[in-house]
Amino acid sequence: MPTVALGLLLALGLQAGAPAASEAGAQPGSGAPARVLAWLEEADASLGGAPAGDPAGATGWIDTAKLPTLITALLFGLLMFRYQRRAARGVEIPIRRIPGLDAIDEAIGRATEMGRPVLYVPGIDEIKEIQTIYSMMILRHVARKTAEFGTTLIVPVRDSIVMTFAEEAVKGGCMDAGRPDAFVKDNIRYLSNEQFAYCAGVAGIMAREKPAANLMLGMFFAESLILAETGFMSGAIQVAGTAKQHQLPFFVAACDYTIMGEEYFAVTAYLTREPNLLGTIRAGDVLKILAVALLVAGIVLATVHALSADPAAPGWADVLRKLLAAGGGGGSA
């Protein structure tokens, strides 16, 4: 069970696309898969998971619906520590070239040559969003670079808590560069809590202060294209990055470089090459290989079962689905 359940999370796609065994019309049977399914039901009940269709009935100390997530997180943690230690011992962890990430330093260099500011937009979500937190880490790197080059860095923010984090990140970056005097508090600007008011404010900065480089890294919603197109019209080199897949097409269409999905979370590892961060990248890769193996196993099992003599009876594909769908379809959710 652990090996199978560990992989996913990622099986979310498989879970979402496939009906549960009972929904698919599977009948109770006496074969090995049916016995394993029955055993899993018992195990789930003993952990306090709710019976199927009654999520409120959970009584145990752990939400069995989230068990695969927990196991995945623990496995990921173990892998992360293992590869961090290896990287710290000097084992090289290669990381492929990502043009969008190289472009961040290039854009800052261009702004420096032109004597114009760099605009850093950390998205519009709150600090509780992990992409916003990660954006603050990237901001620190960007601030270090701009401080080294003596370039002005403007950071408009939509949330006042993000503003305090941005101040800390920029201050930290300036100190990393040995230039604490490069920190200008007034360049971290709170504009508005409202999405389109903030968007109008950032567009105004692009139009009036003409930054030579626009870095848009974080969580974006409907304002993404307005910002990217305004930046394009102002003639700035633009690098955008987000893990929000719905906004990626807009950035791809309107920006010079786009950092997408998992690349976004590799920015600091890629730019700093710190062993701790590289270790997490390798751990993610290993987990991804496991996920792909699980997906292939699921496809093969489901195909074999569909072609078997009795496709209505529970098969191993149902067992796999049950494991990945977490604790027997119950839990307190």
Place this chain on the structure above:
Amino acid sequence: MKREIPILLTVLCGLAVTWSFFSPVGVSSAMNAELLDWAQVFFSVAFLLGIANLVRISLKQVTAGHADSPYKLVMLAVLFGYLLAGLAEIHGWLPAAFTEEHGNKALRNWGHAKIFVPLQATMFSLLAFYIASAAFRAFRARSLEATLLLTAGAVVMLGQVPIGDELTGGWASRALAFLMVHVNGAGQKAIIMGATLGVLATGLRIVLGIERSYLSE
């Protein structure tokens, strides 16, 4: 200690919230609710910091005679005007006749409905033009990839409108469904898988106190 205490608090709160996620009963649930209440308090207080930042920078620009001064003056006038209107309505400083006739939210509602909502809609409506201009650039068949994008875009557009099916004998909507479900859907799921692992890695690094670069020295 200035650095250690925030990290310790981050680790403790992160572990507590993680615990309540996996075991949402009893103590963990109560602790999570308490932490969320605290978060609300922090958010409310931090809002004042944002206002202070906005007012400080705007006043500096106004007093320095910056080119943006007129805009800043309008912004400050609206900010404090709306605040005054709210205070006046809440504390009953307005004439009783006015309140009786229009209600005790009339000024705020008027400002919101007649000024803010139209302005917001104006910004949002710009999207239509920007989509057209971005699509015009992106859909130029300059390379194989761009040509594929152009073709897919044309098929999707045709499949979305009745005339597309009329012209192609129902082929357009079938091609649209194939592209959206099997090509677009698969691509999106791949991006989500990668991003989910990135979220997990970043979350673990922060909760375990390994990642500290979001704090200054």
